[in-house]
Amino acid sequence: MSKKIDVVLVKVNNRKKVFQALGKDLSGIEPPLWMILTAAYLRKQGLHVSVIDAEAENLDMDETIVRVQKYHPWLVSVVVSGTNPSASTINMTGAGQFLRQFKSVCPDVLTSISGLHASALPQRTMQEEAADFLIEGEGFTAMYQLTEAIKQGRIKDSLAGIQGLWYRREGKVLSNERAPNIADLGELPMPAWDLLPMDKYRAHNWHCFSHIEERSPYAVIYTSLGCPFKCSFCCINTLFGKPGIRYRPPRQVVEEIDFLVKNYGIKNVKVLDEIFILKWDHVEEICDGLIALGHDLNLWVYGRVDTVKPHMLAKMKKAGINWIAYGFESGSKKVRDGVSKGRFDESQIKNIVQMTHEAGIEIVANFIFGLPDDDLETMQETLDLAKELNCAYANLYCAMAYPGSQLYADALKQGVELPSEWNGYSQFSENCLPLATKHLSSGQVLKFRDQAFNDYYKDPRYLARIQDKFGAPAVENIKQMCSVQLKRNNYEYMNDKLFA
DSSP states (O other): OOSSOOOEEEEOHHHHHHHHHHHTTTSOOOHHHHHHHHHHHHHHHTOOOOEEEETTTTTOOOHHHHHHHTOOOSEEEEEOOSTTTTTTGGHHHHHHHHHHHHHHOTTTTTEESHHHHHHHHHHHHHHHHSSEEEEEESSSSHHHHHHHHHHOOOOHGGGGGSSSSSEETEEEEEOOOOOOOOGGGGGSSOGGGGGGGGGGGGGTGGGGGGTTOOOSSSSEEEEEEEESSSTTTOOOOTTTTEHHHHOHHHHHHHHHHHHHHHHHHHEEEEEOOOOBBBHHHHHHHHHOOOOOOOOEEEEEEEETTTTTOHHHHHHHTTTTTEEEEEEEEEEEHHHHHHTTOOOHHHHHHHHHHHHHHTTOOOEEEEEEEEOTOOOOHHHHHHHHHHHHHHHSSSEEOOOOOTTHHHHHHHHHHHTTTOOGGGGGSSSSSSTTOOOOOOOOOHHHHHHHHHHHHHHHHOOHHHEEEEHHHHOOOHHHHHHHHOOOOOOOOTTTTOOSSOOO
């Protein structure tokens, strides 16, 4: 390849360790939106950029390094960000392995690391990983300024002036003040979709229950960045520095979806906003635009029990929003109160479920086992509520103290055991180690969660609902999902350092 690329952005393939056998056919493969948003910004500034999604292309470490070498880049940047709070930390094991291996092969090529995890633990990441630089926060301007400094040979003189940059000088880790976030999201260009292998992505199985054999192509978009709430189990705002939300112009959102449909045949779309259904005039303008386009869409979005109103749902359904993910978290209000998620009660949860179903929209119900106040009784309340609601899909998670969350800070302060490897934060990994509660060990929480998963998805009432709504292919897909037996190392793990 003759033309020298300025920056190569890399998403490392860590899929097998994160998902075990679920990663082969069942789990989704999402486009790395943050990476192609960064790529588009850098191109807008005049840089030559390439993207390698090793996960989508199923490249191993050696293959990924060979691909990078072909571009002869000034900077290789590993982007460890996904489209949910857990997606960064769980991929740090693979990211760290890639950086070490790449440096052993190409010691003179400069490298950086960025993403939510890097922003949560910048000092530790610089001390532990083989990256030359770390970019904290959104990182758009820092990535551009760093690359320009490298290209122009001004690396020694320019580093101190790049906001959001961490680096080493004479064996010491140094950092600059955090860069301000992009104030106007309308200034950001459309993500660089042309740099991705668009035929490699697939939606989650449940997202396509009505057309289970058509999970590809698949895209992820954003209409806002950040979240104004402070749930203690969530780390998403670490990337942005503080709680808050900025909105993208609705016109740009509609134009991007139109572009994706016309250029890549996209039907299945995830809206990654932490809370899409919050500011109704924003949502309504997007829905009106999508309705006017008239495309056959299958979108899913996040909502909150206390922000969705009846008048919103009919228009959302008409716009192609077929799924809403609600964070119910726990069947116990006491447990929800303990993680700052207590603004609604069980009656409100049941009302929102009925209201959403009446609008013809399916629900992804999110529940968490092992929050700090959980015991066996409250976790059973959560499972009982999940089965009573009988939503078309339920994410049954273990509580994890993700770096950047309040739970992580509490765990460190109180001496609670945390995973020894970053992929131990993955819900589906072999060495998954959930957070211990005030009353239960990590192993008890994990074992309850896995038993609850089988209980929910093998329930005859649930399977009858899926058969009636989506037909036999969806039921068979669920049975296939339940046939995968995850290996777990920590069922008997008895943590004697519980929350005080």
